[in-house]
Amino acid sequence: MAEDKSERAVEETVEEKPEAPLLTLRDGLPPIVETRAALDEVVGAVAAGTGPIGLDAERASGYRYSARAYLIQLRREGAGTALIDPIAFDDLNDLNEAFGGAEWILHAASQDIPCLREVGLVPTALFDTELAARLLGYPRVGLATLVEVIVGKTMRKEHSAADWSKRPLPEPWLEYAALDVEVLTELRDVLAAELEASGKTEWARQEFEALLSYETPARQDPWRRTSGIHKAKGRRALAAVRELWTVRDELAADLDTTPGRLIPDSAMIAAANALPTNGKMLMDTAGFHGRGARRYLDTWVEALKRARALPDNELPPVANRSDGPPQVRSWPDRDPVAAARLNTARAAVTALSEEWNTPVENLLTPDYMRRLLWSPPQVADEELEGAVGAELLTLGARQWQVDLMAPIIAEAIRNPGELDSPGAEAE
Structure with a gap:
């Protein structure tokens, strides 16, 4: 006899693990700090607070070329939560002084330290909850997962890929951002205790100390990271990819937009393999498209022209040169x-x-x-x-x-x- 779907649904519902309660803001949503007077209040409150400082930053990855911070969230005992718009200020040096030598709590510190340093916030001591969880062998180390496992609360993540350069920032986005620092201190304390119990406190101390001077590493031949570059047909096509990648990157920097929003990587591969000699031929090339394909057509044509004119001895090698061991x-x-x-x-x-x-x-x-x-x-x-x-x-x-x-x-x-x-x- 066929299984009754309604009965099966009831059984599955009964067996499902109940969802943990939603994490909420204990003190409500604070107003965004975008004036000097408001910032001075935060500086005073943070200086008078106690204990470590939970910090996070929101960027506009996928929308902007730069990796700058478009919102900075912090929370400290006695000071509450603050949401700071760094775009409204020349720097945040006064806030950095208010931090003193307090420990920062960050999740995935290497992602945030460079953009925080850009606005004058430089840590002297830190605790990275993601890295601590990795050292402890947690199978999943995302913030939302750790909050659920350790704190027993769920977090909404629907705004994680938002364009944080947008102004004004919508209230639901700000609430999402504030929640990212709501329980960092609690996470830190639990993970620190587990590090001590497992004999890994010194491991973590050395790892965190190394992060203090972290800088985003420069990549050799970054154009070789073009998606689908293995489809480039020969060294001449590789040269064309290199030329297109370079001019696209320069243009994206000038416009402060993500390079792929001009023309995608797949369009560069298509153009590099076809090597058209004029704008009409390029626009007729199968696979060549993008928001900036026609608008910056002369730029792409000139890049391809340079690639065609290169002598053979100046073409890039098929494989990237490395000082390391072979594969x-x-x-x-x-x-x-x-x-x-x-x-x-x-x-x-x-x-x-x-x-x-x-x-x-x-x-x-x-x-x-x-x-x-x-x-x-x-x-x-x-x-x-x-x-x-x-x-x-x-x-x-x-x-x-x-x-x-x-x-x-x-x-x-x-x-x-x-x-x-x-x-x-x-x-």
Whole structure:
């Protein structure tokens, strides 16, 4: 007999886990701070407050070229929550002075530190709730997930991809933003206690200290990150992608808009492969489109013209030049001993990851280990572990990582094990 759908629905409803209550603002929604007088009030309140300061920033990713902050949220015990429009001020240096040496609480600090530094807010101590959760082995470390797991409340995330450069900012957006700092202190306290209980407090301290000076890393040949670039047909097409990417990036910076809103990456690939010689041919090229396709047509045509005129010896190589080791899949053929070293080290690191309940990539940046296993230090055996540790520190590893990983890497260099393939997952 066919299953009764109404009965099944009732059973599923009964078995479903009840949704956690919604997180709400304890003090109501504060007015946005956009005048000097209002900012002075916040500065005074923050200076008189106590304890760490929860901070967050909203950018306009996907809408603007810059990564500047368009809203800054903060909360401190005794001061409440403040929503600050940084666009209304030349800088926030006075607020930074009010912070003093207080600890900042950020979630995914590397995303916010650069844009906060732009407006004069520079941390002297911080606690990153996302990174702490990673070190503790939480399977999902998004803010909303941690709030649900630790605080027992749910958070709405419907405005996470909003255009925060919009003015005036709608009230529902402001409420969403204020909630992001509502329970950061509570999260911090729980995670700090768990770090202490698991013996990872010093790990976190070193990681947080390293974040204080974080800057967005510069990318070599950023045009090579064009989506679908593997479809470019040859070095001439790659040169065309490079020229189009460069002029698009410059134009986007001038207009303060996301480059993809002018012409998408797929349009650049289509134009690079076709290499049309005039505007009409370019507009007739299948796949060439975008909001700025026709408006900036002369710009795209000139870029393609430069690519066609390049001599062969100035065309970009198919593969990006790197000072690092080759791709792991080629190790067994190029250096079977290095491949065996990597196999041995990976097995040991996997076991260590399970022992400490910490992801492998947090134990050590995978590239660091690959570099050392491909080109080990040429020193006496008794000096090997120290040499490995010194090189890891030079690459950027923290001391806690060196203490855990240098013995493993040194042992893999001494005793590489069987000469077989480490597999594609080692990439």
